Structures are given as C-alpha cells and as structure tokens.
Amino acid sequence: MASPHKPVLLTGTHTKVLDSAMKRGNWIVALLLAHTYSEAFLREWLLYSGNLPLETMARSIIRETERIRFEQLVLVHHLLGNIDGNLRERIYEVNKRRNEVAHRLIEYDLSDREIDTRFRGDAEKAAAVCSDVFAHFKQALDRQAEKV
Amino acid sequence: MERAVQRLKSGQGHNELMPQYIYALDKKIKRRVVHVIVGEWAISLVTRSKFKYKPKKHAH
Numbered sequence: 001m002a003s004p005h006k007p008v009l010l011t012g013t014h015t016k017v018l019d020s021a022m023k024r025g026n027w028i029v030a031l032l033l034a035h036t037y038s039e040a041f042l043r044e045w046l047l048y049s050g051n052l053p054l055e056t057m058a059r060s061i062i063r064e065t066e067r068i069r070f071e072q073l074v075l076v077h078h079l080l081g082n083i084d085g086n087l088r089e090r091i092y093e094v095n096k097r098r099n100e101v102a103h104r105l106i107e108y109d110l111s112d113r114e115i116d117t118r119f120r121g122d123a124e125k126a127a128a129v130c131s132d133v134f135a136h137f138k139q140a141l142d143r144q145a146e147k148v
Numbered sequence: 149m150e151r152a153v154q155r156l157k158s159g160q161g162h163n164e165l166m167p168q169y170i171y172a173l174d175k176k177i178k179r180r181v182v183h184v185i186v187g188e189w190a191i192s193l194v195t196r197s198k199f200k201y202k203p204k205k206h207a208h
Contacts, residue, residue, distance in 0.1 A: 010169040010170060010171050010182060044181075044182070047181060047194050048182070048193050048194065054194070054195050054196055055195075057176075057177060057194055057195050058177065059177045059178055059179065062177055062179055141167075141169060141182055141184075141193060142167060144184075144193045145167045145169075145184040145193065148184055148186060148191050148193070148196070
C-alpha cells in the first residue's frame with residue numbers, strides 16, 4: 001500500500017485491477033470493485049468542479065462533500081453538467097445492483113463458479129460505467145490543468 | 149503560455165502526449181488530491197499550491 005505522504009502516479013490502474021478480476025471470473029468482486037472505483041472518482045471529481053474561488057477551498061468544505069450520499073453526489077455531477085442523463089441512469093442502475101449484491105454477500109458461495117457467473121452481465125455493465133466515469137473525470141482534470 | 153507536457157503511458161497501452169498527474173498531499177487543505185506536473189513542480193488542481201517534484205525511480 002502506498003504511503004499516505006508519498007506521491008503516486010494517477011494512470012488509471014483501476015482498469016488493470018478490474019480486467020484481472022474479470023479474467024479470473026471473479027464477477028462479484030469485479031462488480032463491487034467497479035462500483036467502489038466509480039464512487040471514488042465521482043467524490044474526487046467534485047473538488048475540481050464548479051467555480052468556487054480557489055482561496056475559499058478549505059478542509060471543512062471538503063469534509064462536508066465526503067458526507068454527501070451517493071445518489072446526491074451523482075445528482076450534483078449531473079446538475080454541474082459533468083455527466084449526462086444517460087450516464088447518471090447507468091450509474092444508478094449499477095448502484096442498485098451493487099447494493100443488492102453487497103447486502104446479500106454472505107448468502108453467496110464465492111467459490112462456486114456458477115453462482116459467480118450469474119453476475120457477469122452486471123460486472124461488465126459496472127466496468128463500462130466505471131470506465132466512462134474515469135474518462136469524463138480525466139477530461140475534467142485536463143481542463144483544470146490547462147488553467148495552471 | 150507554453151504548458152509543460154510529459155509522455156505518460158496511458159491505460160490503453162500506448163504512449164501519447166498528455167499532462168502527467170500525481171496524487172499527493174496538498175498542505176493547504178491537508179488532503180491528498182490530484183497535482184499536475186509542470187516542469188519540476190507538482191501543482192495542486194484544487195488550491196494551486198505547489199511543491200518541487202522528483203519522480204520516483206522504479207527498480208527493474
């Protein structure tokens with residue numbers, strides 16, 4: 001694990017992690033990971049959005065953004081124009097499925113390939129959503145970097 | 149203004165010209181956020197605070 005104080009490159013390594021889980025047929029793990037990555041990107045992205053003057057950005061504001069519920073977070077990104085209605089709906093769909101799986105996780109025998117395979121479609125949808133969220137987030141970073 | 153850009157291996161497995169980003173501590177807000185590398189500086193995209201950045205040498 002990276003030290004909390006050492007800089008690390010932001011290169012989109014999540015794709016390798018997700019691909020690896022899917023190649024091994026770990027579809028439930030891939031679904032949970034894809035959702036977690038998508039949420040992390042969306043929460044991070046909020047800090048680089050909007051027109052708030054940089055000097056007003058404070059730890060207290062950031063702490064408050066960390067408390068925003070997932071659905072509200074997605075809605076804010078839609079209102080800011082960061083994501084369109086289609087991506088918003090796809091994120092909600094993945095979120096709904098992820099919650100169903102996560103809350104019933106102890107009911108599944110993860111060593112049973114047949115059970116895992118049932119979630120292949122969900123995992124692939126979640127990975128596609130994660131990829132789209134990251135691509136949009138990366139574009140937003142590029143726009144911010146242009147201003148530096 | 150000419151912006152420094154560096155080659156960075158992309159997630160698709162090919163090289164292209166793009167800004168290089170790191171995730172590092174922004175001392176102003178005491179949180180790790182994305183910084184863009186411009187020359188020898190890493191500049192926070194949240195507060196614009198900056199520090200001198202030396203890329204880590206990877207062992208092969």
